[in-house]
Amino acid sequence: MTDLVRMTGIDKRFPGVHALKNVSFDLAAGEVHALMGENGAGKSTLMKILSGIYPKDGGEILVNGRAAELDGPRAAQDLGIGIIHQELSLMNDLTVAQNIFIGREPRLRFGRLDETALNAQAVEIFRSMNLKLDPKTVVGELTIARQQMVEIAKALSYRSRVLIMDEPTAALNDAEIAELFTIIRRLKADGVGIIYISHKMDELKQIADRVTVMRDGAYVGTVGAAETPVSSIISMMVGREVTNETADIPDLSQAETVLEVRGLNRGREIRDVNFSVRKGEILGFAGLMGAGRTEVARAIFGADPRDGGEIRVHGKPCAISQPSDAVKAGIGYLSEDRKHFGLATGMDVRTNIALASLDRFSGSLGVLKEEDMRRTAQDYIGKLDIRTPSDRQEVRLLSGGNQQKVVIAKWLYRDCDILIFDEPTRGIDVGAKSEIHKLLKNLAKEGRAVIVISSELPEVMRLSHRIAVMCEGRLTGILPGGEQTSQEDIMHLATLRAPSMQPEGYQQ
Amino acid sequence: MTAVNPTSTPSLFARMIDTGAHQKLLAFASLVLLLIGFSIASPNFMQTSNMIAILQATSVNGVLAVAATLVIITGGIDLSVGTLMTFCAVIAGVVLTNLGMPLPVGVLAAIGTGALCGLCSGTFVAKMKIPPFIATLGMMLILKGLSLVISGTRPIYFNDTPGFDQISRGSLIGEVIPALPIPNGVLILFIVALAASYVLGRTVLGRYTFALGSNEEAVRLSGVNTDFWKMAVYSLAGGICGIAGILIASRLNSAQPALGLGYELEAIAAVVIGGTSLSGGRGTVLGTLIGALIMAVLTNGLRVLSVAQEWQTVVTGAIIILAVYADMVRRRKA
Numbered sequence: 001m002t003d004l005v006r007m008t009g010i011d012k013r014f015p016g017v018h019a020l021k022n023v024s025f026d027l028a029a030g031e032v033h034a035l036m037g038e039n040g041a042g043k044s045t046l047m048k049i050l051s052g053i054y055p056k057d058g059g060e061i062l063v064n065g066r067a068a069e070l071d072g073p074r075a076a077q078d079l080g081i082g083i084i085h086q087e088l089s090l091m092n093d094l095t096v097a098q099n100i101f102i103g104r105e106p107r108l109r110f111g112r113l114d115e116t117a118l119n120a121q122a123v124e125i126f127r128s129m130n131l132k133l134d135p136k137t138v139v140g141e142l143t144i145a146r147q148q149m150v151e152i153a154k155a156l157s158y159r160s161r162v163l164i165m166d167e168p169t170a171a172l173n174d175a176e177i178a179e180l181f182t183i184i185r186r187l188k189a190d191g192v193g194i195i196y197i198s199h200k201m202d203e204l205k206q207i208a209d210r211v212t213v214m215r216d217g218a219y220v221g222t223v224g225a226a227e228t229p230v231s232s233i234i235s236m237m238v239g240r241e242v243t244n245e246t247a248d249i250p251d252l253s254q255a256e257t258v259l260e261v262r263g264l265n266r267g268r269e270i271r272d273v274n275f276s277v278r279k280g281e282i283l284g285f286a287g288l289m290g291a292g293r294t295e296v297a298r299a300i301f302g303a304d305p306r307d308g309g310e311i312r313v314h315g316k317p318c319a320i321s322q323p324s325d326a327v328k329a330g331i332g333y334l335s336e337d338r339k340h341f342g343l344a345t346g347m348d349v350r351t352n353i354a355l356a357s358l359d360r361f362s363g364s365l366g367v368l369k370e371e372d373m374r375r376t377a378q379d380y381i382g383k384l385d386i387r388t389p390s391d392r393q394e395v396r397l398l399s400g401g402n403q404q405k406v407v408i409a410k411w412l413y414r415d416c417d418i419l420i421f422d423e424p425t426r427g428i429d430v431g432a433k434s435e436i437h438k439l440l441k442n443l444a445k446e447g448r449a450v451i452v453i454s455s456e457l458p459e460v461m462r463l464s465h466r467i468a469v470m471c472e473g474r475l476t477g478i479l480p481g482g483e484q485t486s487q488e489d490i491m492h493l494a495t496l497r498a499p500s501m502q503p504e505g506y507q508q
Numbered sequence: 509m510t511a512v513n514p515t516s517t518p519s520l521f522a523r524m525i526d527t528g529a530h531q532k533l534l535a536f537a538s539l540v541l542l543l544i545g546f547s548i549a550s551p552n553f554m555q556t557s558n559m560i561a562i563l564q565a566t567s568v569n570g571v572l573a574v575a576a577t578l579v580i581i582t583g584g585i586d587l588s589v590g591t592l593m594t595f596c597a598v599i600a601g602v603v604l605t606n607l608g609m610p611l612p613v614g615v616l617a618a619i620g621t622g623a624l625c626g627l628c629s630g631t632f633v634a635k636m637k638i639p640p641f642i643a644t645l646g647m648m649l650i651l652k653g654l655s656l657v658i659s660g661t662r663p664i665y666f667n668d669t670p671g672f673d674q675i676s677r678g679s680l681i682g683e684v685i686p687a688l689p690i691p692n693g694v695l696i697l698f699i700v701a702l703a704a705s706y707v708l709g710r711t712v713l714g715r716y717t718f719a720l721g722s723n724e725e726a727v728r729l730s731g732v733n734t735d736f737w738k739m740a741v742y743s744l745a746g747g748i749c750g751i752a753g754i755l756i757a758s759r760l761n762s763a764q765p766a767l768g769l770g771y772e773l774e775a776i777a778a779v780v781i782g783g784t785s786l787s788g789g790r791g792t793v794l795g796t797l798i799g800a801l802i803m804a805v806l807t808n809g810l811r812v813l814s815v816a817q818e819w820q821t822v823v824t825g826a827i828i829i830l831a832v833y834a835d836m837v838r839r840r841k842a
Binding site: 301303322323324326327328333335340341342343344345346347351355356358359361362365366367368370410414 | 710711712713714715716718719722723725726727728729730731732733789790
């Protein structure tokens with residue numbers, strides 16, 4: 001049996017990052033080959049190279065035994081490689097058939113579209129998938145699972161022999177996942193090779209033949225899915241030589257509980273989340289992408305509505321329905337997406353620092369006290385060591401680390417004693433990262449309650465006094481920080497599907 | 509982008525380029541070029557009387573454009589400024605002529621009506637989340653209709669209110685300096701522009717106006733009541749339209765209920781020529797004033813040169829496209 005795809009020695013560099021180091025991967029016909037690794041391990045980059053989205057810097061790709069030059073998505077399509085992105089890319093207002101054949105519509109004379117042929121061709125593809133779907137349905141009316149099927153059909157319409165699925169079950173429920181797996185098995189039987197990226201262990205056991213694990217841009221190993229225990233796959237992902245730089249855990253048993261969240265719920269994204277944070281404590285939130293950590297933070301902050309749940313601040317119930325309520329209660333939220341949600345990037349450092357507290361700089365008739373604003377900005381520029389030529393510099397011209405410090409300054413000046421950091425070091429270089437870490441530790445020492453959401457386990461371990469782990473909207477456990485908790489423990493909870501565990505960790 | 513020296517404050521010049529002053533310079537240069545060009549082309553152009561006519565023509569459009577500038581900086585748009593102006597003029601007519609109230613009451617009624625209507629638009633946009641284009645399009649039609657209904661489709665004259673026409677046509681400056689008979693309408697435009705500039709540059713409302721246009725979600729997540737501030741901006745813009753209503757009624761010494769449609773586009777054109785970004789976050793009142801002057805100079809100059817009315821419109825359209833294209837080219841380089 002020749003391999004459909006054989007990638008050897010793949011190398012890829014981005015500015016400042018060595019994203020892929022000598023990675024190998026192969027795929028046989030009729031096989032489901034799972035690709036696993038932590039966030040940032042390089043799975044997506046590798047698949048983007050295979051689907052022609054990124055050029056590779058080194059290595060060799062053989063498709064059907066022949067060397068392939070994948071210089072664009074079109075080239076990959078022509079070789080029968082299709083990719084289904086995690087974010088579906090369908091046009092919601094067009095029909096199923098129109099979506100599948102977008103850009104390749106069968107035509108009549110004078111540029112008229114042949115809708116009949118279009119629908120007939122779509123039906124043909126559905127038959128090969130054993131899927132019952134009316135090609136004239138508008139895509140926006142379908143469930144996410146069905147839209148996924150349309151994506152698969154679209155990939156197959158290019159006569160794909162290799163299908164890359166990037167976390168296809170992220171938004172599906174159990175019944176929908178079963179439906180998807182039926183289709184995958186059928187494609188497999190037809191000899192299509194499927195590369196399956198997922199974080200969920202139980203799915204791999206069900207559907208995958210082989211598992212390849214990547215870590216930090218490097219190939220770790222390939223094992224059989226059926227005969228390898230979950231724990232060994234997890235330790236491959238985490239790596240045995242874990243550099244455990246853990247936090248010093250202060251004794252907070254006497255400290256006041258500042259924030260308490262009970263029974264937080266919203267749809268499928270947040271399911272009955274309970275936790276509390278004490279004064280001076282750093283509570284880490286670990287979990288894989290899409291686990292619902294950001295959703296929890298935004299719901300507490302009032303940025304998104306919630307279905308239910310009580311939020312207590314300093315022991316008192318607190319009605320938070322919009323961000324201004326949260327800010328009044330002393331909660332600050334630092335979004336993972338600074339550019340979209342944290343900063344007015346076109347405005348200067350001074351204004352951004354004052355943005356949450358302009359009322360304090362307002363004199364009679366709402367006239368701004370610029371001199372006070374300047375002094376405050378200068379003060380924080382000094383305190384947090386924000387590297388900017390002046391407080392009038394537009395924040396879009398600052399580096400990521402310095403932008404983050406501006407957001408932190410904004411909340412510090414607002415006197416927030418509960419600070420929620422969502423991916424505080426995303427897109428920030430290594431040097432600035434440790435500065436931000438130091439800053440967070442100091443904030444806790446000063447007596448603020450700090451929540452840190454991070455997808456990087458080492459970061460969570462380094463900072464957290466306790467570690468809350470989420471999976472699919474559930475809080476699957478709260479682990480103590482420090483040396484007694486290993487990355488394996490966290491990964492175990494982060495991939496735990498059924499709610500077999502009650503939240504714990506209040507015993508301190 | 510200008511080179512940033514990390515240790516020193518950027519030069520004044522670099523900052524001016526950063527804050528969009530480049531476009532203002534460009535607009536100002538075009539204004540000067542237009543003035544020079546028309547003076548050479550026609551000796552009648554550079555007469556004091558003609559210059560004053562240009563300024564007088566700028567006054568109403570200029571005030572409306574200032575109102576439009578505020579809303580556009582928030583990332584919105586206000587299509588109702590023209591018919592709101594007319595509506596406010598009609599209200600002034602009802603209060604002064606039909607009810608016989610004293611002059612200050614009429615003026616306040618017009619401005620108050622403007623602010624109230626602005627608040628309506630603001631509520632549609634902020635609370636009901638209707639896109640500004642649609643919300644103010646609806647307001648534009650509602651106000652046009654209401655003006656006709658209230659006035660019974662007939663003009664309301666201000667003959668019973670002595671001094672009303674002097675609001676726009678009189679000249680306080682001319683009384684002090686007889687050689688410079690600048691009409692009060694122009695004076696009012698400059699006062700409105702100065703006040704709006706001050707509000708934008710120095711007050712909380714102004715800072716939030718820019719912040720909303722720059723990144724509304726970030727402002728909301730900073731715990732700011734964005735809905736309130738947005739409604740405040742639309743209200744302020746509405747109040748300024750009320751001032752424009754008084755100006756135009758005073759100039760015509762009557763409230764003409766059929767007038768007003770089309771003014772909103774001229775105002776938006778002036779804003780755009782003045783370098784304010786339609787996507788929000790950036791803009792200046794000074795730029796808008798220059799934009800309004802360019803439009804007035806162009807219309808006047810072409811008329812002095814006896815260019816047909818139809819062609820004047822064509823040229824104006826072309827100028828708008830050119831102005832925005834120049835801005836786009838600058839942005840791409842930045």
